[in-house]
Amino acid sequence: MNMTIDFQTYFELLNLYSDYAMAVDSADWEKWPDFFVEDGTYRLQPRENFEQGLPLCLLALESRAMIKDRVYGVKETMYHDPYYQRHIVGTPRVISVEGGRDADTIHSEANYVVVRTKYDGESTVFNSGYYRDVIVRTPEGLKLQSRLCIYDTEMIPNSIIYPI
Amino acid sequence: MTGNATVFPKDPTWEGEGSSRIPFWAYTRDDLYQQELERFFYSGHWCYVGLEAEIPNPGDFRRTVIGERSVIMVRDTNGAINVVENVCAHRGMRFCRERHGNRKDFFCPYHQWNYSLEGDLQGVPFRRGVKQEGKINGGMPPEFKLEEHGLTKLKVATRGGVVFASFDHDVEPLEEFLGPTILQYFDRVFNGRKLKVLGYRRQRIPGNWKLMQENIKDPYHPGLLHTWFSTFGLWRADNKSQLRMDEHFRHAAMISTRGQGGKNDEVVSGVDSFKDQMKVNDPRLLDIVPEPWWNGPTAVMTTVFPSVILQQQVNSVSTRHIQPNGHGSFDFVWTHFGFDDDSEEMTQRRLIQANLFGPAGFVSADDGEVIEWSQEGFEQKPAHRTVVEMGGYDIGDSEHMVTETLIRGMYAYWRKVMGQ
Ligand code: FES
Ligand SMILES: [Fe+2]
Numbered sequence: 220m221n222m223t224i225d226f227q228t229y230f231e232l233l234n235l236y237s238d239y240a241m242a243v244d245s246a247d248w249e250k251w252p253d254f255f256v257e258d259g260t261y262r263l264q265p266r267e268n269f270e271q272g273l274p275l276c277l278l279a280l281e282s283r284a285m286i287k288d289r290v291y292g293v294k295e296t297m298y299h300d301p302y303y304q305r306h307i308v309g310t311p312r313v314i315s316v317e318g319g320r321d322a323d324t325i326h327s328e329a330n331y332v333v334v335r336t337k338y339d340g341e342s343t344v345f346n347s348g349y350y351r352d353v354i355v356r357t358p359e360g361l362k363l364q365s366r367l368c369i370y371d372t373e374m375i376p377n378s379i380i381y382p383i
Numbered sequence: 384m385t386g387n388a389t390v391f392p393k394d395p396t397w398e399g400e401g402s403s404r405i406p407f408w409a410y411t412r413d414d415l416y417q418q419e420l421e422r423f424f425y426s427g428h429w430c431y432v433g434l435e436a437e438i439p440n441p442g443d444f445r446r447t448v449i450g451e452r453s454v455i456m457v458r459d460t461n462g463a464i465n466v467v468e469n470v471c472a473h474r475g476m477r478f479c480r481e482r483h484g485n486r487k488d489f490f491c492p493y494h495q496w497n498y499s500l501e502g503d504l505q506g507v508p509f510r511r512g513v514k515q516e517g518k519i520n521g522g523m524p525p526e527f528k529l530e531e532h533g534l535t536k537l538k539v540a541t542r543g544g545v546v547f548a549s550f551d552h553d554v555e556p557l558e559e560f561l562g563p564t565i566l567q568y569f570d571r572v573f574n575g576r577k578l579k580v581l582g583y584r585r586q587r588i589p590g591n592w593k594l595m596q597e598n599i600k601d602p603y604h605p606g607l608l609h610t611w612f613s614t615f616g617l618w619r620a621d622n623k624s625q626l627r628m629d630e631h632f633r634h635a636a637m638i639s640t641r642g643q644g645g646k647n648d649e650v651v652s653g654v655d656s657f658k659d660q661m662k663v664n665d666p667r668l669l670d671i672v673p674e675p676w677w678n679g680p681t682a683v684m685t686t687v688f689p690s691v692i693l694q695q696q697v698n699s700v701s702t703r704h705i706q707p708n709g710h711g712s713f714d715f716v717w718t719h720f721g722f723d724d725d726s727e728e729m730t731q732r733r734l735i736q737a738n739l740f741g742p743a744g745f746v747s748a749d750d751g752e753v754i755e756w757s758q759e760g761f762e763q764k765p766a767h768r769t770v771v772e773m774g775g776y777d778i779g780d781s782e783h784m785v786t787e788t789l790i791r792g793m794y795a796y797w798r799k800v801m802g803q
Binding site: 263265267268271273274275276277278279280281282284285287288289291292295296297298299300373374375376377378379380 | 585588589667738741743
């Protein structure tokens with residue numbers, strides 16, 4: 220295990236974070252599952268559960284297929300007030316790296332804030348937390364093996380529909 | 384009612400005897416809301432506070448709420464559960480700021496009055512004054528008695544691992560409060576097995592608290608609003624089902640047994656939300672394994688008035704705590720749990736099925752949304768009223784879902800207690 224990656228790899232890592240944010244803010248939800256490997260997982264968990272070692276998440280999507288099921292729900296089945304969202308994601312912090320300087324696996328974290336804007340309302344901080352990620356190298360570039368979003372905003376302003 | 388009637392009536396009265404047309408002002412008036420707190424949350428009723436499994440050890444406590452009053456549920460050194468109000472007997476501070484923890488006693492940081500886990504005042508700093516140059520300065524008056532200044536203690540009842548409390552020490556026993564019918568559905572889930580807390584979810588819903596009780600007394604909506612349910616065949620209007628109430632019509636249980644799927648033109652024609660033959664990409668979302676304690680029904684949703692909803696939806700079980708804050712908002716706190724003897728596989732199954740529920744859930748997020756939109760409609764013209772007449776005007780148990788009888792029942796009770 221080391222903590223050094225070459226600049227090219229770090230650049231790819233930055234791109235992954237910013238592309239993800241753009242995709243989930245674009246309302247083009249179909250793009251979201253593609254950031255994950257096939258057995259990749261997405262979990263959105265309140266900080267209180269994480270810190271108490273309680274396993275419950277707000278969403279626990281255990282595969283890319285399940286992430287696709289979520290996209291279907293968001294697009295087709297869940298009645299909700301439409302809103303815009305905007306992710307502000309901090310610079311990722313590399314925790315550890317496996318493999319060479321071009322990395323097979325990267326463990327990294329980044330703070331995020333999501334601002335929600337409803338059509339007739341002001342822009343408000345909707346969800347604030349950090350990502351704990353495991354990122355792997357694939358023939359199609361870096362992908363998420365797992366993304367755990369731990370949020371401080373435990374009291375959710377009614378509902379969360381779109382991906383964080 | 385015509386469009387140009389008075390929008391903000393001065394002295395609104397509920398027209399007629401029934402409860403099938405609920406005035407919008409029942410959801411918008413602050414004076415009524417305060418009366419509801421007094422009459423439902425602070426007297427005559429048992430309110431949910433938590434699960435015994437949340438405080439397994441002596442000294443464990445968890446801060447929670449009844450109505451708008453902050454309370455602490457704590458296990459004392461004898462293993463008994465106490466519930467005390469989180470307001471210091473000295474100058475009224477809400478002294479407990481942590482959400483949970485373990486303590487030998489409680490103390491208020493302002494002047495460090497100190498309380499036992501039973502809520503008794505144990506010590507007051509400088510009670511006998513402070514000695515200075517041979518003189519005693521200050522101190523409490525000699526007639527001040529610690530025994531007279533404890534925390535407000537609530538009456539506590541536990542059953543099957545669930546903790547209820549009441550500010551009203553004359554409240555009837557919990558079993559009578561629930562009544563034999565609802566008790567039976569309560570005991571079906573909480574049959575004495577040890578519970579295992581899986582975690583919490585919290586949401587603030589900008590709507591009147593009664594709307595959440597109504598939502599779970601409304602079997603008319605799930606197959607319609609929750610397109611996800613109908614898409615994947617989890618809820619259909621022709622599911623075998625029963626609706627049951629206590630004798631006061633305040634509590635209810637919606638009991639249903641999932642059908643065998645397949646298309647039935649009568650129940651899906653005209654249902655915009657129905658999509659035939661859909662399958663989830665990851666079958667684990669609907670990997671339902673019947674459990675022996677279900678005794679048949681695949682879902683039982685129990686509303687215990689006024690404070691809690693008990694959820695069993697296939698393998699997902701939770702309590703949903705209603706914590707009102709103002710006439711137009713409440714916090715909704717979900718505690719998901721399993722049972723001590725669950726296999727690892729069953730725990731995973733409960734956790735994955737939890738994706739259906741909660742503030743982001745496939746079939747729950749939309750409940751929060753429609754409650755918000757209902758409140759908006761009520762605020763806009765309080766003089767108007769709803770039409771709760773699916774299945775007629777009367778109130779009674781039912782063998783089908785095509786009725787709003789449980790909501791009529793709740794408002795018959797509400798009118799009686801509120802004198803409206
Ligand atoms: S207010 Fe609590 S000790 Fe003074
Ligand atoms: Fe619902």
